[in-house]
Amino acid sequence: MxxxxxxxxxxxxxxxxxxxxxxxxxxxxxxxxxxxxxxxxxxxxxxxxxxxxxxxxxxxxxxxxxxxxxxxxxxxxxxxxxxxxxxxxxxxxxxxxxxxxxxxxxxxxxxxxxxxxxxxxxxxxxxxxxxxxxxxxxxxxxxxxxxxxxxxxxxxxxxxxxxxxxxxxxxxxxxxxxxxxxxxxxxxxxxxxxxxxxxxxxxxxxxxxxxxxxxxxxxxxxxxxxxxxxxxxxxxxxxxxxxxxxxxxxxxxxxxxxxxxxSPTPRQVSLAETTRSCEERFAAALAGHDAAGAVRAVLDLETEIARWGADTEQDEGGVEQARESLRLLITKLGARSDSPCPGDLVASLVESVLALRGELRRQGRYDLADALRTALLRGGVLVADTPNGPRWTPTGSDRQPMSGPPRTGF
Missing domain, CATH: 3.40.50.880 (Class I glutamine amidotransferase (GATase) domain)
Structure with a gap:
């Protein structure tokens, strides 16, 4: 010293x-x-x-x-x-x-x-x-x-x-x-x-x-x-x-x-503020039938949670609260797949969700990936992992099959 x-x-x-x-x-x-x-x-x-x-x-x-x-x-x-x-x-x-x-x-x-x-x-x-x-x-x-x-x-x-x-x-x-x-x-x-x-x-x-x-x-x-x-x-x-x-x-x-x-200094953004911003972007994307935008909001929130993962304090908007928000957004993504929107839009949404799931799995965040798969199932989409990647099909006797073969995700 x-x-x-x-x-x-x-x-x-x-x-x-x-x-x-x-x-x-x-x-x-x-x-x-x-x-x-x-x-x-x-x-x-x-x-x-x-x-x-x-x-x-x-x-x-x-x-x-x-x-x-x-x-x-x-x-x-x-x-x-x-x-x-x-x-x-x-x-x-x-x-x-x-x-x-x-x-x-x-x-x-x-x-x-x-x-x-x-x-x-x-x-x-x-x-x-x-x-x-x-x-x-x-x-x-x-x-x-x-x-x-x-x-x-x-x-x-x-x-x-x-x-x-x-x-x-x-x-x-x-x-x-x-x-x-x-x-x-x-x-x-x-x-x-x-x-x-x-x-x-x-x-x-x-x-x-x-x-x-x-x-x-x-x-x-x-x-x-x-x-x-x-x-x-x-x-x-x-x-x-x-x-x-x-x-x-x-x-x-x-x-x-x-x-x-x-002197002016760059304003530091809290995790709580980032979470609220991602939630607002997510809601706007769903309202506009923008599946990719909704998934981007979820991915951005997940990235911020990873950045803040080492934080040892639990201030307002702490990591655990942000994770709860992330799980809610994932559940909403899965539920959206059960909505009466056009088939192509449903396919686009589900494949975007599967892309998010694949990214989470690559990062080793299997708990969130599993939560997303469960959310899709509740929304009427069955995901099966195959050697060639995940495949999905609609579930339920009251659902109309998707046109064409089951889609392959990422």
Whole structure:
């Protein structure tokens, strides 16, 4: 690590999603080649699927970022350290009981190497931590836990609150890391004297160059510095510095009243938005009897699900929700084959669906391919796999046979 540029990254969520790929790449580029990268799995180590989460994360960083990551807790000599989702309090208890908390503070104090903390891990970085599992899932009274206060090394007295703009609750307020306005307002007076809330939206990162103290907001959301009765909002594309953030956290105005610089940045699209777009395209294609267009919408959604497959968080519009939408669209494709439209159109639709099934099978996504075949059967089309490819025939005594021999799909 000695000689490696110092950088701190705090992410609100989306740490292993396509929206944060360029953020990770920019950090790795700063370090140069041959960087030793360590994944701290502590926040989710208690989960039964911990090994699977680690494998997905390692695959994401290898495939999308170009860095091989080892799982462990020896962070002292690492050039790049990452930690993400899980339980903030579980991580706090383990890290404060071992050398990890001290090692993380030492990294920031020395201002060497990259430290990337996201979601639950980011929640531990401040002077106070939201015990989100205990409050939101168990029903404990709203309260803070003492944090690692890593940011105190940088002169920041703040409580980091990721998932700041969360909307998963739908009918109830889940902003502010699932606290909602009522709970956060109740908790703010209990913060240590002079402390502010540093809120980081989902799929958003605050990147701090520890050598120059320059700071950048990247991603699709905002960073909010909140104090009782006031707040400062830094949208994506904002360039500022640590001193400005310190002043805002103390409730002071910016130096000479000069606001941070905001530059246009490419808007990051969430999986939820992509899913809605594909659903709309699919509906329009079916309404226009455009079988190929409907299949393209399904294929595009499947491709996006594959891109987001490594995401370890379940924000609004997560992978599982997108898969449910995909299965629904596949079912609708199969049902459409039973509609009283002209025979050539039915043939075109079924063959387009079989093309999709063939693509899914080639990708090894047999569960979705089987779901599509079942959907076709419910719609009155029997698919038989042969050495020469799949063949289909209408089923049911009340159906008119298709003209000509059974069609061969892809």
């Amino acid at each position: 000695p000689g490696r540029p110092g950088v701190l990254v705090l992410m609100g969520s989306g740490e292993t999603s396509p929206t944060m790929v360029e953020v990770h790449r920019s950090v790795i580029r700063r370090l140069g080649g041959g960087a030793r990268a360590v994944l701290l799995d502590t926040p989710y180590a208690f989960q039964e699927n911990a090994a699977d989460i680690s494998a997905r994360a390692r695959g994401y960083f290898a495939r999308s970022v170009g860095v091989e990551v080892e799982v462990g807790d020896e962070v002292g000599g690492a050039d790049w350290v990452f930690s993400g989702p899980g339980s903030p309090t579980f991580a706090l208890e383990r890290w404060t009981a071992t050398h990890v908390a001290g090692d993380l503070r030492a990294r920031l104090r020395a201002r060497e190497g990259a430290t990337v903390l996201a979601s639950a891990a980011a929640c531990t970085a401040g002077v106070a931590t939201v015990p989100v599992y205990e409050i939101y899932k168990v029903g404990a009274a709203p309260h803070w836990r003492p944090g690692l206060d890593l940011l105190g090394v940088l002169g920041l007295t703040v409580a980091v609150v990721p998932h700041y703009d969360n909307t998963e609750g739908g009918t109830h307020d889940t902003r502010y890391c699932y606290l909602g306005e009522r709970r956060l307002t109740r908790m703010e007076p209990e913060l240590p004297p002079g402390a502010a809330v540093l809120g980081i939206d989902e799929h958003t990162a605050l990147i701090v160059d520890l050598d120059t103290e320059e700071a950048l907001v990247a991603g699709r959301g905002r960073v909010t510095i909140r104090r009782p009765g006031s707040q400062a909002v830094l949208p994506a594309g904002t360039t500022t510095n640590l001193e400005e953030i310190r002043r805002l956290a103390r409730g002071e105005t910016t130096v000479n009243g000069t606001p941070p610089v905001i």
